[in-house]
Amino acid sequence: MSATGSRTELPLPDRLPVITIVELKPKVPMAGEALGSIFHIINAASRFEGYQAADIYRKVMTGAPTEYAIILRFDTYDHMREWNNSPVKAQHIALSKHFFDEVKPELSLTGLDFWFDNKPQGTTTPPPKWKMLLVTVVVIFIMLNAVMPLIGRILSYSGLPGLFNTLIGVVVMVSMMTYVIMPAVTGLLHRWLFTIQDSQSKN
Template sequence: MADHIPPRSNAENPPVTISVYRRILPGREAAYEEWIRGISEVASHFDGQQGINILRPSEQTGGRYVVIYRFDTYEHATAWENSPVRTEWIAKLEGITDGEPDRESATGLEVWFDLPEAPRPTQPPRHKMAVVLIAVIFALVFALQLLLGPVMTGLPRWSQTLIIVTIQVLAMTYLIMPVITMLLKAWLFRKKG
């Protein structure tokens, strides 16, 4: 299995979450932990890198380590995935990992509904995502208009909109959607049956 995300057109450039699942050879856990520290440090200096989460072997991860990388755009994720420095770090796994890794990536709005503790990243049905996003976006934009409207009266309409949209997207990405997803996870991720 290739250890890269597939190519995509330049017109599509959404946020990306990449999850890599690896089994470690018995007795090589300390070497893998050292490898994780090293590659995390290197990845943190790449453009658009928004954080790395490490899930250590557990029942939820199927006994595997999971490294979750988040990038602000597909372009930045691709630059990391195809970088020579990343290739060098992957080569250092020889004799540490057991077999090829399992990899998954999520892009676009699905990233707002990411549950990092899940055994595999999963997205809720689109109709549920739409309902939650409509409710959250309406409430947030309405509140921002009430709070900022009086302060921004002298600004052109386009700049008022830009300010509100910027605050709304940042608040949803980093504050609101992680909390909403955790609060509604029983409904969002409920299996039929």
């Protein structure tokens, strides 16, 4: 640290790494072709700016068709959006869709703004990013230490691979935060989070 002093800059929420998750069910006679198309899609994504990593999880259950979950990670939401909206991705999806019986809706874990959509009347802008970051860190810390262990114990009876259990746990946790916890938290803390403008005071 220099004599003049320095400080550590925290990354803005919209500059944090983001992931996108896609679950696919290949057609039984085309399992090999389906897996090959997945690798082609990942290879295409890896050529885009901001690409960081990809993981493929295989779900195998007795008497049920094989399913795959693809997780792509980018360094920012903007870079992930460039890939998602690209003609390259659209072309690969069009060429491979006949290999799959089902492609579930894509789940994107992005920045923090979408968790603070529950704005009170008279507010048109999201809270300051430092407030969103603070609230989200506290909520995630509580979830990781209180909810995730419980989900882990429940999923331990499923017989699924540990990595797939982790994926399910993350999806459950994020879903709870999106639809239950964050709306309740933003409602409880709305006076602190948001700046409410009284339009009548301006007249």
